[in-house]
Amino acid sequence: xxxxxxxxxxxCAEGRAANLPCNHSTISGNEYVYWYxxxxxxxxxxxxxxxxxNETNEMASLIITEDRKSSTLILPHATLRxxxxxxxxxxxxxxxxxxxxxxxxxxxxx
Amino acid sequence: DTGVxxxxxxxxxxxxxxxxxxxxxxSEHNRLYWYRQTLGQGPEFLTYFQNEAQLEKxxxxxxxxxxxxxxxxxxxxxxxxxxxxxxxxYLCASSLGPQTRGYGYTFGSGTRLTVV
Numbered sequence: 001x002x003x004x005x006x007x008x009x010x011x012c013a014e015g016r017a018a019n020l021p022c023n024h025s026t027i028s029g030n031e032y033v034y035w036y037x038x039x040x041x042x043x044x045x046x047x048x049x050x051x052x053x054n055e056t057n058e059m060a061s062l063i064i065t066e067d068r069k070s071s072t073l074i075l076p077h078a079t080l081r082x083x084x085x086x087x088x089x090x091x092x093x094x095x096x097x098x099x100x101x102x103x104x105x106x107x108x109x110x
Numbered sequence: 111d112t113g114v115x116x117x118x119x120x121x122x123x124x125x126x127x128x129x130x131x132x133x134x135x136x137s138e139h140n141r142l143y144w145y146r147q148t149l150g151q152g153p154e155f156l157t158y159f160q161n162e163a164q165l166e167k168x169x170x171x172x173x174x175x176x177x178x179x180x181x182x183x184x185x186x187x188x189x190x191x192x193x194x195x196x197x198x199x200y201l202c203a204s205s206l207g208p209q210t211r212g213y214g215y216t217f218g219s220g221t222r223l224t225v226v
Contacts, residue, residue, distance in 0.1 A: 032212055043114075044153065044201075051212070091210055097209065099155065100153045
């Protein structure tokens with residue numbers, strides 16, 4: 001079962017920052033947080049991952065709280081093409097695979 | 111290398127027929143995964159290979175399902191005696207190492223199966 005909790009849906013205005021929260025209160029010290037997104041009818045796409053420090057790449061930023069019990073994915077300037085389901089995943093130490101929950105459906109509106 | 115390739119993209123079959131899907135992972139990736147996704151749900155894990163060895167199978171993988179990765183490169187997923195409940199997107203992913211050590215998946219575009 002997924003170790004994460006995400007809101008089922010969020011709206012964001014085009015050009016504004018989209019901040020997608022994820023709760024992973026049972027995370028262990030050596031478990032990574034991964035974010036993927038899935039645009040309709042396509043395979044999931046990797047966005048970013050992190051362990052303890054905040055991370056940034058060309059797609060997004062990942063902010064992990066100091067206690068590591070939650071994180072936020074930030075899309076700095078959302079576009080209509082960012083409309084997708086966003087999955088926050090924490091693979092358990094004993095399981096080298098991803099469990100996907102239901103994710104957050106992000107609707108970017110003009 | 112252009113990523114993970116899956117073939118076919120779409121398959122329509124009659125109930126009771128057998129179908130086979132193919133996945134070509136990224137060449138240097140030794141781990142390969144199959145997932146199934148139904149409408150409105152997140153992907154569900156089916157099975158996992160490390161090189162040619164099938165190391166884990168989900169209870170979702172009934173005895174009508176079989177997966178192989180004969181030479182540790184491409185993989186096939188076969189469904190025998192298809193049922194309407196098998197209609198789903200079948201996703202393949204590969205990775206260079208374990209997710210618990212910071213290695214993510216690269217997914218293919220999936221094969222959409224419709225059983226009529």
